Amino acid sequence: MEKAVLITIGDEILSGNTVDTNSNFIATELKNIGIQVIQIFTISDEIDTIKTTLKTAFELGDLVITTGGLGPTRDDKTKKALAEFFNDEIALDEVTFNHLRNYMEKRGRIDILERNKEQAFVPTKSVVFQNHFGTAPCMMMEQDGKLSFSLPGVPYEVKPLIRDQIVPYLKEKFNLYYIHTRIVSVVGIPESILADTIEDWELALPGNMALSYLPVGTRVKLRITASGENEEALKQQAEHEIQKLLPLVEGHVIAVTEDKIEKILAELLAERKLTISTAESCTGGELAKMITSNSGSSKYFLGGIVAYATEKKVQILNVSQDTVDQFTVVSEQVAAEMALGCQKLFDTDISLSTTGVAGPGKGEDGKEVGTVFYTIRIKDKEVTSKLYLPHLDRIDFMNFVSQKIIQDLVGLLISE
Amino acid sequence: MEKAVLITIGDEILSGNTVDTNSNFIATELKNIGIQVIQIFTISDEIDTIKTTLKTAFELGDLVITTGGLGPTRDDKTKKALAEFFNDEIALDEVTFNHLRNYMEKRGRIDILERNKEQAFVPTKSVVFQNHFGTAPCMMMEQDGKLSFSLPGVPYEVKPLIRDQIVPYLKEKFNLYYIHTRIVSVVGIPESILADTIEDWELALPGNMALSYLPVGTRVKLRITASGENEEALKQQAEHEIQKLLPLVEGHVIAVTEDKIEKILAELLAERKLTISTAESCTGGELAKMITSNSGSSKYFLGGIVAYATEKKVQILNVSQDTVDQFTVVSEQVAAEMALGCQKLFDTDISLSTTGVAGPGKGEDGKEVGTVFYTIRIKDKEVTSKLYLPHLDRIDFMNFVSQKIIQDLVGLLISE
Incomplete structure (x- = not known):
């Protein structure tokens, strides 16, 4: 090579x-x-x-x-x-x-x-x-x-x-060697346990194949690289090894081809003909940007709101002022109402919402920097989760949360 | 050092x-x-x-x-x-x-x-x-x-x-040397003309100071670095040299302290107590994200819409369907109506809008990939501009356009 x-x-x-x-x-x-x-x-x-x-x-x-x-x-x-x-x-x-x-x-x-x-x-x-x-x-x-x-x-x-x-x-x-790369995305297993779990498989990989661990947020990407003279043979070889890997990490794999989380999502949405919209606060547009950075996203992404000011959450997303008063704007209740309002506004199958404090300044209601609630709404089901990431700076925070919410959505769609 | x-x-x-x-x-x-x-x-x-x-x-x-x-x-x-x-x-x-x-x-x-x-x-x-x-x-x-x-x-x-x-x-x-850095942001002069214009000034800089040209989109950042033992003296020295530089590039300088365009904007908006909102199509949330990546942006950024689907531009931003039919969705008319609708929806002093084709696929109305119209609306004045950037890939395109629109806004605010 x-x-x-x-x-x-x-x-x-x-x-x-x-x-x-x-x-x-x-x-x-x-x-x-x-x-x-x-x-x-x-x-x-x-x-x-x-x-x-x-x-x-x-x-x-x-x-x-x-x-x-x-x-x-x-x-x-x-x-x-x-x-x-x-x-x-x-x-x-x-x-x-x-x-x-x-x-x-x-x-x-x-x-x-x-x-x-x-x-x-x-x-x-x-x-x-x-x-x-x-x-x-x-x-x-x-x-x-x-x-x-x-x-x-x-x-x-x-x-x-x-x-x-x-x-x-x-x-x-040049008469070039071929390199064939596959990425298997694993979630819900820490890197060190994953390494233990697949150690025997890794050690048994053929000499022209290499494995790397690439952690991204809470996902571990396993990259399998094969090099050789025959492209078709490499593809078959990689597929063969991945088929041996999959049973070892059953229930934890969210993708076996695409690398980027927005591409993994894109394939799922296209396959199932689902549309999506976003209602963001603390991620400030990063979530929409991540989804739309995939070419062809206009087929499933209908739009998004960045409702930064609280009154805009009430006015545009129909979040109830009572809910805000009772639970504060950074709360699971507000996240859920944002997702519902977003789904209605854009008339999509899926909606995602975030509300939190990206920092470094405290939120208006005194919530801790690094706190975020997010809701994933798929048709009439919804899941709200919380993350606490005080060690991330503002831009990393926006990025990590957006990655995680898309990753969770992919997980939910696969396990449906 | x-x-x-x-x-x-x-x-x-x-x-x-x-x-x-x-x-x-x-x-x-x-x-x-x-x-x-x-x-x-x-x-x-x-x-x-x-x-x-x-x-x-x-x-x-x-x-x-x-x-x-x-x-x-x-x-x-x-x-x-x-x-x-x-x-x-x-x-x-x-x-x-x-x-x-x-x-x-x-x-x-x-x-x-x-x-x-x-x-x-x-x-x-x-x-x-x-x-x-x-x-x-x-x-x-x-x-x-x-x-x-x-x-x-x-x-x-x-x-x-x-x-x-x-x-x-x-x-x-360590007993460390100090390094003091200042960034002067110049717009509207190509790098080579700028170099000619300030050549004498550059050659006359003291030995402990260095100049670098850092082009970002259509802006050139001049970075002046001074090193020495006395921090206060360095600051005065840099300020002194910048005061000599400014008359040479009069009318082209948009900032003499901050580096990032979203920070330059933040200072201007805070100083003038102006609020802002965004209505995006082809930038897909990147513009909002760029503005909100600045800590403290909740003071002036009230919110944004990513109106990806045409019907959402009509429904949420009140763009007229007739305008879309007559001029297509990627047009200066639609950009202007998006900005107006956005300003009303979020009730802000300033609104920004983008409509274009990020590619690589053609837009629905067959407009060329890389075309974008954007409107900057400040109170009741509006300016709509066009960019054509066919050589940029999708993510670079979203980023370049967002940079440029904020840069233009800064220029408009300064020259007011």
């Missing part, structure tokens, strides 16, 4: 200003064509550091992909380091310059072409992949049969370059 | 299954106490790789922080590597075991203590920082005055360990 090393260049990630999402995207795309990312370096944009890291990277892998440090500003040094490392010089590339001119003309920015002209200078030995969504081109260099690609750092530019140009190129260039 | 190196251990990040958010959190926390992260290694959990990387990391920095590879399952190898690297042995630590027993008792999981007992085995030379939100302890090792901390990989466990234990420890242990 080909091995890849990623190098993320620039101050943005090291300073904590930006989360590195490029590596995740690139690793996934490469995995799909059988290339394994074995190491990622995140370094500052100093010429010496870049050169040292390129050297190490070429020792470790067959393929090196760098992102970042190609902008038109003074703090970008990747290209210089690249030329020095490959004993090359930088020169104006006419094709790239024409591409750049067209790009800027289309955007009515031809007046600043001079400043950007620098970006059409590339190492003379490089093969250029033109960037259709930005001004910095992608440069490929070759050394002893090993390849490096240098891309800009902006995710919107990285994604199309990788997906539309580099992956197709690599697929054609 | 102290220099830190981060090592992220485990297959989750390399395989593309998980985005590395720990590094971002740790880098930010360390920066705040004057410790600079100079490199991040993301490696697989093989003992030799871990040892080699520890060696390099100790050569590069004064402080090494590893995350991951400490779970109770078979694929976790960090502790073994740690003991070998430091010529140490692993032994049961009674204090840690008691902590673990208490932790599991509280959660009613004492039955599985044996399996987790392994987690109370630590290198004999290590100083343990107990983990209050998980079963794997944090271990500190020392070598030639340099420190390493090994943490589990779960973000919910990493954050409190870093924030509540490691950062306070480091602050006391």
